[in-house]
Amino acid sequence: MNLGWREPYPLKDLLEVETSLPAVIDNDANCAALGEMWKGAGNGAKDLVCVTLGTGVGGGVITNGDIVHGVSGAAGEIGHITSMAEGGAPCNCGKTGCLETIASATGIVRIATEALNEGTPAGELAAVYKETGYVTAKDVFDSGKRNDQLALKVIDSVALHLGIALANIANTLNPEKIVLGGGVSKAGNVLLDPIKAQFLRNSFPRVAQSTEISIATLGNDAGVIGAAWLVKNKIAQA
């Protein structure tokens, strides 16, 4: 979430001064990953990557039981993995071809709308588009579940790039779990099955055997639960 603070904003120090209590801070994606590690789909896994598929694509990376921040706090920018070497759509970050332009709700709508504007599309999704002038990511998944061919083509394209990105993260980190959260992850097996197929096809064999893709279980509570983990583990240590 962008709150408009200018960096470096001394939030931790201000909180400690105002409350006279020790404080620990982290961003929403990292807290969600910690929450899922501790009490959610991670089930205590010490190596875990959490990917949130919402209006954007966010991520949190945990290795050896702790969050990875990187040298300037930009670790976990999984939405900005380059999925299309050439000809990708422009991203808000200034690059083109980012995973976020494909696997976010916004990206899915963009790909579907492009497909619906090619030639003379037929089927259920095309009928929705003709009637209302737009489609949502949920429309794409709902039509896909009823075997609409255009919707399934869109889902295959999303699953190809998301499956490769997750496989490449796993080829690098071999986490116990990759946890998918956010609104798009609620699509269910119509999306999860092709993602898993691409993940297996693109993972190093030992990674394919050991890294598991799971759906997040804590929903919007993941962040506060992860923040509680931080208090329990980081302040007690200090």
Next chain:
Amino acid sequence: MNLGWREPYPLKDLLEVETSLPAVIDNDANCAALGEMWKGAGNGAKDLVCVTLGTGVGGGVITNGDIVHGVSGAAGEIGHITSMAEGGAPCNCGKTGCLETIASATGIVRIATEALNEGTPAGELAAVYKETGYVTAKDVFDSGKRNDQLALKVIDSVALHLGIALANIANTLNPEKIVLGGGVSKAGNVLLDPIKAQFLRNSFPRVAQSTEISIATLGNDAGVIGAAWLVKNKIAQA
């Protein structure tokens, strides 16, 4: 290195029994990464990724000052990142389109040989190929340094895929350094400059500003120096 041991081989236990001394073990790529972190190009960086470009492509990943092994020890399989979603060359691992099929010495020779067998190639590299019937990765870089167009096209293709893979690792981990080692890394600026250009183009802006690509400085000593780090840090802790 594949020594033909069947897993799980109790090397650590056998060493401890035979020597009556505490032992610690890890693989060559991870030891090289630790060596470069401690005494080499990493210069103490706590978040570092080491990529060895040799006959294959290997990797070691360090976050928060420690090696990432992953759930089954397959972290760092950077050579098996999928660089070509479709139409890639077959890899020894059983997949297709792995980074290793492009950015290893073997991969560079393959791409060059394919280019030399297309149409009627001209220039220095083509002359070497016509005379000897083959080219080496060093031939490609040497010709590229003298502005041979076919060689530069091969180098651009290698740099595109390697630059994207390194950027995607950096978008996930934001390490302080990505250290390139192995024989191919000795090519110098004719390879490093286009890799850096693709890396910057494909990195999230804050990652591009903070993650640096460097050439390894310890050569073949990186592994033993990293092993010394393990003894110093892991056995003392135990």
